[in-house]
Amino acid sequence: MIIVIEYSDKYSxxxxxxxxxxxxxxxxxxxxxxxxxxxxxxCCSDEVFEYLSQFSIKDVxxxxxxxxxxxxxxxxxxxxLYPCKVICSKAxxxxxxxxxxxxxxxxESFLDLKNEEWVDKSNFKRFYRYTCFADQIFEEMLSLKxxxxxxxxxxxxxxxxxxxxxxIDEKYFFSGDxxxxxCDTITALPGGNRKLYSKVTKPYIDSLExxxxxxxxxxxxxxxxxxxx
Amino acid sequence: MSLEEKIAxxxxxxxxxxxxxxxxxxxxxxxxxxxxxxxxIIVMMDDEFGVKVNSDMIRSFVKVQDILDLMQ
Numbered sequence: 001m002i003i004v005i006e007y008s009d010k011y012s013x014x015x016x017x018x019x020x021x022x023x024x025x026x027x028x029x030x031x032x033x034x035x036x037x038x039x040x041x042x043c044c045s046d047e048v049f050e051y052l053s054q055f056s057i058k059d060v061x062x063x064x065x066x067x068x069x070x071x072x073x074x075x076x077x078x079x080x081l082y083p084c085k086v087i088c089s090k091a092x093x094x095x096x097x098x099x100x101x102x103x104x105x106x107x108e109s110f111l112d113l114k115n116e117e118w119v120d121k122s123n124f125k126r127f128y129r130y131t132c133f134a135d136q137i138f139e140e141m142l143s144l145k146x147x148x149x150x151x152x153x154x155x156x157x158x159x160x161x162x163x164x165x166x167x168i169d170e171k172y173f174f175s176g177d178x179x180x181x182x183c184d185t186i187t188a189l190p191g192g193n194r195k196l197y198s199k200v201t202k203p204y205i206d207s208l209e210x211x212x213x214x215x216x217x218x219x220x221x222x223x224x225x226x227x228x229x
Numbered sequence: 230m231s232l233e234e235k236i237a238x239x240x241x242x243x244x245x246x247x248x249x250x251x252x253x254x255x256x257x258x259x260x261x262x263x264x265x266x267x268x269x270i271i272v273m274m275d276d277e278f279g280v281k282v283n284s285d286m287i288r289s290f291v292k293v294q295d296i297l298d299l300m301q
Contacts, residue, residue: 100275103268110268112284188244188265190272 002051005221009169011148016172018221019048023111025218026070029174032057033147037082040166040174041065041217042074044127049081057082061146063153064088064134065176065217066163067095068189069104075132086134087142089155091191092162093134101191104130156204158187158197165204170212173224177217179205181226235300239293242266242273252294259293274299 003018012033019028021043028048029040037052037060060082064072067088075096078084088096095101103110104127142153152167159177166174178185178201185201187194210225230238232252240250243261256262267287274280280299290296 100272103272106268106271106275109271109282109284109287110264113264113267113287186265188242188261188269190269190276194244 002047007172009148014147014149016215017051018215019043019045019051021045021070021073024070027215027217027219028074029215031149036147037061038063038146038149039074039078040215041071041176042078043070044073044077048074049077052081060084062086063151063166063174064092064096064162064164065166065174065178066160067092067102067191068160068177069102069107069127069130071176071217072096072102072132073127073130076130079132085136086132087136087138087144087153088134089153089162089164090137090139091155091157092160092164093137095160095162095191096132096134099129099131102130103189104128154204156201158193158201159185160189161191161193163201165201167208167212170209172215173205173208173212174215175205175217179214180216180218181214181220181222183219230300232297235297236293238273238277238300239270239296242269250293252292252297254293256290256292256295270296 005016007014014031017030026043028043031038032055035056035058037057039060040063042062060078062084075086099105140155144151149168153164156163156165156178163176163178185197187197208224212224213221214224215221236250240247243266245261271282274282278300
């Protein structure tokens with residue numbers, strides 16, 4: 001399913017298209033402007049590639065909120081189709097090269113353990129021992145410009161070593177799995193750290209303006225103020 | 230690794246306070262033992278002990294001791 005949100009600044013209008021990777025509703029976000037694409041957490045699905053094929057895409061900038069397989073599964077397929085630049089934190093860049101650190105080695109067991117009959121694991125079987133690589137890594141924070149959008153990336157450890165938050169034009173925050181509506185942030189996975197989440201990540205998220213719209217790694221987008229009560 | 234060290238590692242993996250787990254505890258009584266921490270146990274076993282644990286093995290665990298027995 002594709003959901004499109006329109007966003008206008010003083011220069012132009014952008015559309016944020018949202019895709020979901022089943023069976024755990026991992027979210028991918030895509031903006032296309034002037035035949036260029038900005039993708040956050042690419043998922044590997046035919047729907048995504050069919051959507052992109054409608055445009056004459058000349059390059060793709062990929063931002064990864066963190067290293068887990070359900071947020072990186074589309075990287076290699078996108079690289080085979082378009083010139084791509086993958087950007088993430090150094091810790092994430094290290095982990096996506098290792099199928100144990102990005103959890104692709106264990107995903108089938110994890111889905112099995114969820115013990116829900118409706119879970120179709122076949123989508124993840126093809127990602128067993130999946131690895132990919134980054135083109136640009138950073139530590140602490142990174143500011144970049146894409147078209148007219150001002151993008152600020154900040155390391156937000158807790159859910160995983162390599163987690164970051166991505167703030168666009170100080171209005172839209174792509175939280176990865178560091179903030180999901182009505183869910184406690186998971187810090188028990190390998191590389192997770194509850195203390196760092198409380199010390200670094202939560203205070204940063206709390207400091208964001210309450211009008212900000214959150215685009216999480218799973219589930220629907222929501223306004224920060226909506227999550228405060 | 231001593232028994233105490235194994236229990237401490239398991240508590241850390243389950244994000245539990247030190248001294249809260251004991252070998253004879255039923256896993257069904259451990260609130261933190263869910264699908265996410267089961268995955269963490271699978272990874273910990275692989276990383277720390279080179280033991281490959283699958284979902285069927287996890288399902289067969291009844292007591293904390295069942296996990297400790299594999300930590301070698």
